[in-house]
Amino acid sequence: MDKLKVLFAASECYPFAKSGGLGDVIGALPQAFPKDEVDARVILPKYDSIPWEYVKDFEYLTNFWIKVGDQNQYCGLFKYDFDGITYYFVDNEHYFKRPSLYGFYDDAERFIFFSRAVLESIPYIDFYPDILHANDWQTSLVPFFLKEQYAWHYTNTRTCYTIHNIKYQGLYGFDDVRHILNLDYFPAQMEYYNKVNFMKAAMYTADLVTTVSPTYAEEIKDPYYGEGLDGVARDIDWKLHGILNGIDESVYNPQTDKALYVNYTRSIKKKAENKKRLQEELGLPVKPDVPLISMITRLVDQKGVDLLLGVIHDILHMDVQLVVLGTGDSEYERRLSEVAAQYPDKMKALIEFNEALSHKIYAASDMFLVPSKFEPCGLTQMIALRYGTIPIVRETGGLKDSIHYFNPETGEGNGFTFKTYNAHDMLYTIQKAVNLYYDHKDEWRQLVNNAFESHYNWRSSAQTYLYWYKKITGRL
Numbered sequence: 001m002d003k004l005k006v007l008f009a010a011s012e013c014y015p016f017a018k019s020g021g022l023g024d025v026i027g028a029l030p031q032a033f034p035k036d037e038v039d040a041r042v043i044l045p046k047y048d049s050i051p052w053e054y055v056k057d058f059e060y061l062t063n064f065w066i067k068v069g070d071q072n073q074y075c076g077l078f079k080y081d082f083d084g085i086t087y088y089f090v091d092n093e094h095y096f097k098r099p100s101l102y103g104f105y106d107d108a109e110r111f112i113f114f115s116r117a118v119l120e121s122i123p124y125i126d127f128y129p130d131i132l133h134a135n136d137w138q139t140s141l142v143p144f145f146l147k148e149q150y151a152w153h154y155t156n157t158r159t160c161y162t163i164h165n166i167k168y169q170g171l172y173g174f175d176d177v178r179h180i181l182n183l184d185y186f187p188a189q190m191e192y193y194n195k196v197n198f199m200k201a202a203m204y205t206a207d208l209v210t211t212v213s214p215t216y217a218e219e220i221k222d223p224y225y226g227e228g229l230d231g232v233a234r235d236i237d238w239k240l241h242g243i244l245n246g247i248d249e250s251v252y253n254p255q256t257d258k259a260l261y262v263n264y265t266r267s268i269k270k271k272a273e274n275k276k277r278l279q280e281e282l283g284l285p286v287k288p289d290v291p292l293i294s295m296i297t298r299l300v301d302q303k304g305v306d307l308l309l310g311v312i313h314d315i316l317h318m319d320v321q322l323v324v325l326g327t328g329d330s331e332y333e334r335r336l337s338e339v340a341a342q343y344p345d346k347m348k349a350l351i352e353f354n355e356a357l358s359h360k361i362y363a364a365s366d367m368f369l370v371p372s373k374f375e376p377c378g379l380t381q382m383i384a385l386r387y388g389t390i391p392i393v394r395e396t397g398g399l400k401d402s403i404h405y406f407n408p409e410t411g412e413g414n415g416f417t418f419k420t421y422n423a424h425d426m427l428y429t430i431q432k433a434v435n436l437y438y439d440h441k442d443e444w445r446q447l448v449n450n451a452f453e454s455h456y457n458w459r460s461s462a463q464t465y466l467y468w469y470k471k472i473t474g475r476l
């Protein structure tokens with residue numbers, strides 16, 4: 001049988017453009033399919049921020065025009081083969097020559113353009129996909145447009161839509177976007193309290209809808225997690241599946257990671273050398289025996305920054321060090337910096353997005369805190385495990401699916417978890433971890449070994465995607 005042709009449409013893809021987990025997923029999943037069975041390619045916006053080391057080798061393919069409202073917009077198309085995968089880039093400087101990926105007044109228009117460009121590019125790249133796989137709100141109009149406006153062009157193409165985070169839905173006033181959607185009616189699949197909801201449109205029109213962990217697929221059917229789309233999630237239950245993300249174990253590999261001070265395999269001693277060097281670099285007292293707790297995250301409500309701030313003084317009254325690397329809400333940035341200034345010998349708040357530093361912190365830390373209010377999958381806890389750093393997480397979404405409470409009696413488990421979104425439950429759990437670290441060194445060593453042995457890579461996730469792809473294309 002011919003190879004299954006899969007085209008991923010996304011607004012982020014590591015190493016070209018990344019603001020969070022979506023970038024990691026699109027960077028890794030296409031690589032993880034068995035090459036003899038799947039030809040997976042990716043189409044992305046050609047952002048201004050894509051590093052020159054890649055752009056310089058992009059091959060120009062063609063250009064054509066796309067209708068957005070009354071305007072004809074230029075659409076250039078580039079191709080780049082990298083690491084065994086073919087990438088396509090949609091070029092339009094008006095939309096994508098911007099200082100960051102998102103956050104502009106015309107984001108709706110930018111991604112309406114991009115979604116249409118994906119569908120219009122297919123004849124030019126001569127790659128008619130069996131599966132068109134869209135992701136998050138930015139590309140949610142791909143399955144919608146395909147069904148509504150391009151169905152007869154792509155009769156053999158099935159669509160998969162992955163919700164990486166249901167919080168960001170693409171919600172706009174119909175009158176604001178009606179024109180640029182080039183729709184002369186108000187489609188029911190999109191209607192949301194008299195507005196249009198891009199994500200809802202994809203949930204109804206895609207042939208398969210996935211979320212990035214099994215627990216999250218269940219959670220979003222509940223009003224607490226569904227962000228107003230729980231009814232839709234219940235409605236499409238029959239085609240909604242949770243597939244746990246993995247991490248790219250070649251990117252996150254303590255043995256080869258160039259960002260680290262010292263590379264290591266499972267050596268706790270060499271890991272400790274990373275801690276020493278980080279303490280030196282950050283100006284923290286060099287204390288090999290004091291547990292270093294870290295957090296690397298967007299500083300937004302979702303990530304449980306409130307819980308941290310609620311008990312941060314209690315945490316810092318323990319004999320620990322705390323490092324937070326993140327950017328986001330300015331209020332969180334300010335409050336964390338203030339606390340760090342109060343405890344210069346115990347805490348650092350690093351308000352920046354810094355990939356290399358993040359790797360150093362994963363390697364140097366003993367414990368890694370992820371107290372999220374909700375977490376569709378979460379990659380940081382998996383990355384932490386890879387570097388032998390013990391996650392302390394709230395039991396939600398992918399955190400619940402990947403981290404299991406360590407039981408010193410049986411020696412099983414790879415971290416610490418707490419159930420309720422409550423600062424004192426978190427504090428209590430951190431205290432348990434700190435106690436084990438100080439008072440039960442053998443058990444701690446066992447726990448670190450278990451972390452090293454927890455492999456959350458893409459191989460098995462890719463197999464599950466492939467299973468569903470085959471199901472919806474009638475290959476099973």
Ligand code: ADP
Pocket residue numbers: 019020021022024296297298325326327352353354355358377378379380381
């Ligand atoms: P989300 O996608 O919700 O932000 P994930 O846990 O899925 O959360 O992915 C976060 C990714 O972004 C991880 O690879 C993490 O290391 C990275 N990251 C987050 N904040 C920073 C930062 N300030 N500097 C470097 N990397 C960061």
